[in-house]
Amino acid sequence: MWLKRDDCTGLAFGGNKTRKLEYLLGDARQKGATGIVTFGAVQSNHARQTAAACARVGLPCDLVLTDAVDRRTELYRAGGNRLLDDIFGATVHLVADDEGAVIRAGELADEDPGRYFIDPGGSSPIGALGYVDAAAELVGQLEAAAVTPLELVLASSTGGTAAGLIVGLSRAGFDLPVTAAAVYADGARTAATIERLVLDTAALLGSQVEPASGIGSWTVDGDALGEGYGIETVASHAALLTLARTEGVLLDPVYTAKAFARLLERLPDLDPAGDIVFLHTGGQPGVFAYADAFT
Numbered sequence: 001m002w003l004k005r006d007d008c009t010g011l012a013f014g015g016n017k018t019r020k021l022e023y024l025l026g027d028a029r030q031k032g033a034t035g036i037v038t039f040g041a042v043q044s045n046h047a048r049q050t051a052a053a054c055a056r057v058g059l060p061c062d063l064v065l066t067d068a069v070d071r072r073t074e075l076y077r078a079g080g081n082r083l084l085d086d087i088f089g090a091t092v093h094l095v096a097d098d099e100g101a102v103i104r105a106g107e108l109a110d111e112d113p114g115r116y117f118i119d120p121g122g123s124s125p126i127g128a129l130g131y132v133d134a135a136a137e138l139v140g141q142l143e144a145a146a147v148t149p150l151e152l153v154l155a156s157s158t159g160g161t162a163a164g165l166i167v168g169l170s171r172a173g174f175d176l177p178v179t180a181a182a183v184y185a186d187g188a189r190t191a192a193t194i195e196r197l198v199l200d201t202a203a204l205l206g207s208q209v210e211p212a213s214g215i216g217s218w219t220v221d222g223d224a225l226g227e228g229y230g231i232e233t234v235a236s237h238a239a240l241l242t243l244a245r246t247e248g249v250l251l252d253p254v255y256t257a258k259a260f261a262r263l264l265e266r267l268p269d270l271d272p273a274g275d276i277v278f279l280h281t282g283g284q285p286g287v288f289a290y291a292d293a294f295t
């Protein structure tokens, strides 16, 4: 098993949003944006990385955070990613639900029409371009190591990471099926989200994706989610501890531990001679928000 370490992308404890933000903030600056607004849950990794990226390029950052996860501890409310949002100088707007987020976003747009809005998770076709690049990088690394893996496994919520990889692998003509473990919504909803983003990202690049040819094929694993977004499962908790205590590698409770737990469950059914790549998408500040689960 190989780990592609996108938890080491450098910006604010790393994670998959660094690659998306490279394109999104580039677009914002090209359009002369006066500030950035984005969305997420209270412990959003995307929000934390956006706050840091805005600090880096000198743009004010407004984060509209939805109190969607039923976790009422002080650690969850104020620690982990949420603490880092403040340290990176973002302005946080806490709202009760999606409806509240839409209203607050409207107010922020009215206040200053120059603000640039980034979709939740940075998952627009422009954001997904970061993972089109990542696919090319991964193909280069696999070719250099003479490894032809059976599949590429990752956690998926807003879909941009998986979509960018699917388009990128397809463009590279590299036959590596992608398995996206749904950790935010159910399998069908996650698949629909990825499908739309694959088409829109390919269209932005003027390229075709034809999974029927085998290259660019992908599936969604709908068995990772458990009771819901942000709620640990017995298997995800165990998977986080297993990787920590055997490899010294830290997963996060909300995304990567759930995807990795499913991979461990599926291992007996996979060809033992085959290689697997697990994309570590980061999220580690989340462990501090879930510290009560580990004590």
Ligand SMILES: Cc1ncc(COP(=O)(O)O)c(C=O)c1O
Binding pocket: 015, 016, 045, 046, 121, 123, 155, 156, 157, 158, 159, 160, 161, 162, 252, 255, 256, 281, 282, 283, 284
């Ligand atoms: C740590 C981590 N892994 C995976 C994902 C999923 O990425 P995407 O939203 O592009 O599906 C996210 C973002 O939501 C994340 O923060």
